[in-house]
Amino acid sequence: MKQQTRRVCQLLGSFNAVVVCFVFSIFSLPVFNLQAESIVERFSPPSGFQRITHVKTSFANYLQNFPLKPKSSSVSLYDGRIKTNQIHAAVLDFPLLREDLIQCADAVIKLRAEYFYSLKQYDKIQFKISNGMEVPFSKFIAGDRVQVNGNKTKWKKGNFKKGTGREVFEEYLRFIYIYAGTISLKSELRKKQTENLVPGDVWIEAGSPGHVVMVVDQAKGKEGQTLFLLAQSYMPSQEMHILKSDSPYSPWFEIPNHQWFQTPEWRFPAKEFYGF
Known part of the structure; x- marks a missing residue:
């Protein structure tokens, strides 16, 4: 259950954010244990x-x-x-990040995204964030990232990692976890x-x-x-x-x-x- 107010404040606050580009160490890649009981x-x-x-x-x-x-x-x-x-x-059996990010709506989003990722249907991985902006994974694949400035967001080109690899996918998901929640998820259903x-x-x-x-x-x-x-x-x-x-x-x-x-x-x- 996401503290939605925290996320909305991140989008609607008075600060001027720089390009949202996450350079982070992945705690555990979600390569699911195929030998586990289903x-x-x-x-x-x-x-x-x-x-x-x-x-x-x-x-x-x-x-x-x-x-x-x-x-x-x-x-x-x-x-x-x-x-x-x-x-x-x-x-x-799917891993968390070492941050308080993957809560109720995020877990649903993660399962949906992982499903399409497993099928390599990358163009179907797309979610809204709290200000209503559509954020498709395909833009991250192409090397674009989202710039957040107060309550406004726009796409930013730069020297960002491209491709469909797990590192880019995890970066995309982490952005969604921060800026999405039950309100944005419900609007897509x-x-x-x-x-x-x-x-x-x-x-x-x-x-x-x-x-x-x-x-x-x-x-x-x-x-x-x-x-x-x-x-x-x-x-x-x-x-x-x-x-x-x-x-x-x-x-x-x-x-x-x-x-x-x-x-x-x-x-x-x-x-x-x-x-x-």
């Missing part, structure tokens, strides 16, 4: 339910087959501390009905603070009942994790049938359901 391998649907499968190249399938850290893993914060509120059933739920959809409440949780798996019952797994990051920056539920099918959630949808650390308006 979501579909660890979580079988409850009795009477069957997992819904999706096209192999889809975002839904990418999430369902995402690798997990070993069983009994705790959720760690960006600085190595263990999260106090351990309300998870599993921890996703389309409203959905829960009966059309698929992995990759989210419940999102935009604000300062706001929060977002993502569907990462789904199953159907013989009577048409839908169950799903939810994943989140949170504040401060922490490993993304699959949440436990209050449902008798926990960690599987049931479609909410009331005005509110309660998750372990956030209560969403049930209608605030969106997809890419």
Whole structure:
């Protein structure tokens, strides 16, 4: 859950920023452990339910087959501390930065970006930042960077690294983490009905603070009942994790049938359901 005010201030503040060019050491490149147990391998649907499968190249399938850290893993914060509120059933196996950057919206953005990056569909990696500017990865590939000046942003050419390599990709993501959040993410999504739920959809409440949780798996019952797994990051920056539920099918959630949808650390308006 990003402290949106901090990010907006970075865009709307009175300071005059120089070219946003990040020269940083990468804590850990997200080369995912292909030998790790995946979501579909660890979580079988409850009795009477069957997992819904999706096209192999889809975002839904990418999430369902995402690798997990070993069983009994705790959720760690960006600085190595263990999260106090351990309300998870599993921890996703992707690394954090050693900075308080990858929070709830950032983790969703990261998964979406990593999916397209894995397919080499670089032109589809594009996100808005808090002032509404569209920031495509293709511009970073070409060697352009964003200059921030108060509440204004513009593209800047210079002697910046080009290409599709991980270093440029990580630099792009880091910029997005700093200047995006639940408000900018929600503006990119389309409203959905829960009966059309698929992995990759989210419940999102935009604000300062706001929060977002993502569907990462789904199953159907013989009577048409839908169950799903939810994943989140949170504040401060922490490993993304699959949440436990209050449902008798926990960690599987049931479609909410009331005005509110309660998750372990956030209560969403049930209608605030969106997809890419």
